Amino acid sequence: MMSDKMIPIPFNKLVNWMLEEYKRTQTIFGVSEVKFFRKSNDQQIGLFGETMDTPVGPAAGPHTQLAQNIIASYLSGSRFFELKSVQIMDELEIPKPCILAEDECYNTEWSTELPIMGAFDEYVKAWFALHVLQKELFNQSDRRFMFNMSVGYDLKGIQSPKVDQFIEGLKDASGTEIYKECLASLLENVDQFKKVDRAFIEQISPNICTSITLSTMHGCPPAEIEAIIKYLLSEKKLHTFVKMNPTLLGYGYVRNTFDKMGYKYIQLKEESFTHDLQFKDGVEMLKRLKVFAKEQQKDFGVKMSNTLPVKIGRSELPGEEMYMSGRALYPLTINLAYKLASEFEGDLKISYSGGADAFNIDRIFETGIQPITVATTLLKPGAYMRFKQMADILDPLMNNKESGKLNMEKLKALAESSLSDANHLKEKRDLVNRKTELKLPVLDCFIAPCMVGCPIEQDVPEYLRLVGEGRYEEAFDVIVSKNPFPFITGTICTHNCMTKCTRLDYDESVHIRGQKLVAAEKGYDAYMQKFPALKPESSAKVAVIGAGPSGLAAAYFLAKGGMEVTVFDKREKAGGTVEYVIPDFRISREAITKDIKLIERMGVKFEFGIDSNVSVAEYKAKGFQYVYLAIGAGKTNDLDINGDKERVMGAIPFLEAFNANKDVLKLGKNVAVVGGGNSAMDAARAALRVKGVENVYIVYRRTKDYMPADHEELIYAEEDGVIFKELLAPLSLTKGVLKCQQMALGQPDASGRRRPVAVEGAFEELLIDTVLSAIGELIDYDLLKSNGIEVGEKGKILVNEETLETSVENVFIGGDALVGPWTVVGAAKHGTMAAKAILKKEGLEFKQEFTSKISFNNEKQLLEIAEKKAVMKPVADHKLESDRCLECNKVCNICAEVCPNRANLMIPVNGKGLTNMNQILHVDGMCNVCGNCGTFCPYSSEPYKVKLTLFWTEKDFVDSPNIGFYFLGDGSEGEFMLRLDDKISKVKFDESGNTDVPIDDKVAAFIWTVYKDYEYLYKVLN
CATH class of the missing domain: 3.50.50.60 (FAD/NAD(P)-binding domain)
Incomplete structure (x- = not known):
């Protein structure tokens, strides 16, 4: 059993890590310098008497749990930090994994996993680190960021000595041991900085937080919530936000919204709504608290919104209940914000969290809502670096003042548009598993999932870059090395590649198929002119x-x-x-x-x-x-139907007849196509083009959600005017009437689709002249x-x-x-x-490979890839797609990006036989087994279980099943314990990197690189 306990990094080692990593790789905790946010103007924004360069930051959650998480957020643009919630129960045993962010996000952890004062230490360390970074990197002397503490969950717990110690410590940390330790460490090592001096260090304020966000458990009584807020305002003298729950909208509204937006599978518990604070009571409470806060001369507002409790129905995570956030929550949260704000005519201070991202953050901010915190978007590829784009979007909107009344007109428009916003509809990201079936290797793991997903393994990133550079003939050459159908597959391919594209976890897949067609159209003639006709070399x-x-x-x-x-x-x-x-309207x-x-x-x-x-x-x-x-x-798979069978025709024979001469076809006015695949869509669309046909129906025994046809083919059919009749199974066709059994969706079958079940005694009749059967061939x-x-x-x-x-x-x-x-x-x-196989039998060469047209290790290209990372950029023009390709075959690092705690590190290794430029090192002491790297790694395995692991303690090394190593002593002697293939060895390097015990050359090269060049990674606890 591997440990899920994180080991905080001592402050002096934390600072050393930052400086050494930056010196070596121009990154800090994995955030590349090209993703550092640099303020473009002097405009700021105020909150609670403090100022910030940007009003965006991480929500109380995994991204504010450790000091390094807060540092990574700051570097890329965060300037408001809602620290992870603490509560009296601070020795929680949370089942792991605890996060699933494949699309909308689910989690089962709700407060810091550290002891309360352990969390306190992390926040103080981060406070000092951010001051140092803003001066050293950006030459800013005045603090332009703010911390906001978060507590829960009942008054008794908040009043307890240890939670009170936490609150008072963040109000004034000057008397605490960790504050004194950080201050002394910086003063003692001031010579390691270029711009930070003693005077700057000594003026760092011990007053870390002047504000607090209350997070109460779902079901907390209204009187308890009100009592806590009054206590925080009057006794603790803190500006206060209170988290409001999306359950305020009511079960019916939430269920209906999810169903309309395609999230029918989300299972709600009605009692979560009835047991929670009700809207009317909530409004009255807020009105009383606004008056009370004014009397206390403190600011008060609401935080929109908490996560939404849902059932664990498909074993998504361990347990019975989980909490949902992310893009599915956005329509609920922004509508709740509007509904509440309307009760106060816009005079309500709102802090926002609930599906905010680069697509909507400017519109949220322009309503007057701020600050805006995010979590789910940071759990996806690009992760912390996504702050850069959000901060850049907000930067020109700063206005050097605190927000006043909300702009209700803009907020209303935003709330209304959220229900049809394509970025928040489920269909934007179909229920596709982006993982491959490949097992994750210990080393050399970078792959392009699009290539693996393609049955013929097309070299997608290579030809996308060539198309982007206008090198069409070369792109065509790359394509036809493995694919003799550049035009056909560039037009009608089912594009498995696009279902694996990493950009699906950003916005939408790179339009790979369209780029192939561009290469075909623009590269074909030149290629054919240069390519001589081949003659056989073999007599066989x-x-x-x-x-x-x-x-x-x-x-x-x-x-x-x-x-x-x-x-x-x-x-x-x-x-x-x-x-x-295939009809000519699909392909010429x-x-x-x-x-x-x-x-x-x-x-x-x-x-x-x-x-x-x-x-x-x-x-x-x-x-x-x-x-x-x-x-x-x-052979045609005949439709089992009673009655006028002469009016039933196979979809394939019909399409052949349509292509031969559609003018001689006689289908009548009304046509039913039975089936839900691409052939059914082709038949339906073709039937509409037959003279005399007025109505064409797709009849399917499940719902449209379960049709196997490509999503785009469904859209084309709808646009052409095809009518979808769901949950119907044809029984008979008699005298122009198609009688159908009504169906309902039952339990999932082996394919994962819900099984259609007949509704007893329920039938539907359609006026139909011809039935086209599209249920497959044999x-x-x-x-x-x-x-x-x-x-x-x-x-x-x-x-x-x-x-x-x-x-x-x-x-x-x-x-x-x-x-x-x-x-x-x-x-x-x-x-x-x-x-x-045949060529091999004849001893002939199978000619499929090509010589790469691109020098992949040039600095220009690596910089271009780095700049594309973490940038949301949906399809704008299908002919200009190459700049959206992330070129995963050369630079992946997804597991390093998405780890909230920075436990997966990219290490450049010049090793014996290693093919990738980068290797991934897993640091056990920074991992809490949240599972997020496993969600987004394109392999079927989890990096935190598989990758070579660096251990900080002997106990963790012994207790873990991971392959990995642990340096003995302080590491200076080059001696380490190694576990490979369940065998433990004691190994020592000589001065040249040779080992006294034979071990795998690649593994040795990797560990030698860590030992020689990355001392700060293993000299953490000594």
Whole structure:
């Protein structure tokens, strides 16, 4: 069992760490200098008599728990710090992991995990550190940031000696040991600074907080809340904010809002609303407290808003209840802010937290609301560095004064627009798992998830950069090294790559498919002019049966590798489903033709009009040593429906007829398409283009949320006027009436989708002339068996999984013929696999690699990547997308970015055989096992469990299951304990970095780098 206890860094070591890291890498706690916020003007804003350069900062949560977290926030632009809440119960055992921020965020930790005075020490250390940084880095002498303490959860606990000691200490820390320690340490080491001197250090104020935010538990009685606030205002003499809960809006409003915005799966507990403070009571309480605060000559306001309690229904986190925040909370919080402010005609001081980010922070601020704190956005890639963009947005809006009355007109407009704001609708980020199935390696882990997600592993970042630089022919060359269909896949690919794109955790995926099409359109002609027609190098011949995507891909790579290839097809042209089934409004025939010409340029020959009853023996008798079966899924899956079956037609035959001549089709006025995939969308949209058709319905037994069609295809269908009829299962078609069974969603099935269940006695009738069945095609097993190909249980065709060779020697199979209806790029993957296997048998080279067109280690590019990090930038123009690509194949560091405590560090290592420029080191003493790095790492593993770990204590080293190391003594002798593969060794470096015990060269190089260049990382507790 690994420890989840964090070890605070002593103040002198904290300062040394900051200065040494900055000197070495121009970063401080992982925040790059290019992301340091530098004030562009002298404008500030006031709050409680204090001034700030920006009114943005971290909310009370994981980002204000440790000193280093507060430092990272400050560097990138935060100037208001709501310190993590403390309470009398300060030895909590919180089940871990405790954070899940994949989209909207959930957490199960609600106050600091440190003892109260341990938290106090962190806040004092951070206070001193920020003073030093503002002077040393930005040459600012006057403090331009402020701290706000946060406490909970009942009056008795807040009045207890240890919470009172915490409050009084932050009001005036001068008598505390940690204050004296920090002050003495800075004075003793003043010579390590360039701009900080004794006079500056000595004037650092011990008055850390003049304000407080009260966070009460959900269900806290109104009288208790009011009593606490009066105590804080009168007895503690603190300006006070009180957190208001989104439950004030009422169960019905919240449920309805979530359902409309696509968050139907969020499970609410009605008692969370009925047991909590009610709106009317809350307003009356606030009115009384405003009067009381004025009498006490203190400022009083509300904090919008607390998190929302929801059920743990899908094992998201351990336990039964969790707390939701993030973009799904924004419409609730901003509407609650408007609703409350309306009761006070805008005369209400509001501090904001609830889904604020770079997309809305300026509009929130312009209503007069401030300060604005964030948490969820900081848990995602870019993390703390996201403050830079938010601070830059707010910088020109500062006005050197405290906000007065709220601008109710702007607040009302913002509240109304929030319910339709695309950035907060669930569909902005489909329920897609961005992780890959790969296991995280200890070293050399950087991957581009888009490449791994692509069935043919296209080198996406490479060609995106080339397109961005206008190097289209080179980009085209990169694409066709692995993909013979640049036009087809640039137009209709299901773009698995985009479902893995890291930018999904920023705003929206890079529009990769569109960039491929740009490269195809602008690079094709020059490439074809320079590329000579290829001639076979081998006497061995290959017959490819089927001129669809799988057969064409196999032929392309076989010919490229030097083999004589002939593609046979029953039709008159190549292209298969793409040519004959996909409508021309989806892809032009010119685009398909260009891809076919590229394949022909490789030397591929075609024979059309061939008998579809394939005989492998006949092809072998004609001198073809190898046969690749790419015959598609040739049988239609019939719709089981009673009545007028002659009015039921397969969607695929219909689309073929539509493409051949839509003018001769007679479908009647009303058409129903049964199914929810891309073929159903194509059929529905095509039917609308048939003369005489007035209404086309998509009939589906689940809801639209569960349709397997690509999201964009659903949108295109809606835009064309297709009508969606959800939760209906067709039963019969009789005399123009389609009778359907009404369905309801039951429990999830094996696919994770909720199972459709018939509603007894409930039916719906539709006036329908023609039904198009789009429920899939079937593999023609009879044809395969007649050729001696073995088929196993449940219709699984027996093939070698790596080569796709069947039970018949030198006969291969792939695409729809092997797995049923699939995608173009999936079919291309099979064709590629078969070609590779055949070429290997012939001793020929499989030519798929290319020479990189980009020098990836140049400083200019690395700086460009660093600048793109943490910048929210949605698609503006699909033809200008390269500057949104984060180039994860060269610079990832996601686990280092998203760790609130900075426990994952990027270390540049020049090692033996290491391929990545950077390596990730996990620091055990800074990790509290929150789980956030595991959420965003593109691998299936969690970095905090897998990466090489540096331990600060022998006990932690012994207790942890992690591979890792611990330096003995003070580390100066180069001796350390190492655990690898469950084996513990005592190892020592000599002066050249050689070890006295044989260990893995790469691991040795990594640890040697840490030992030699990063002393501040391990000399923390001694």
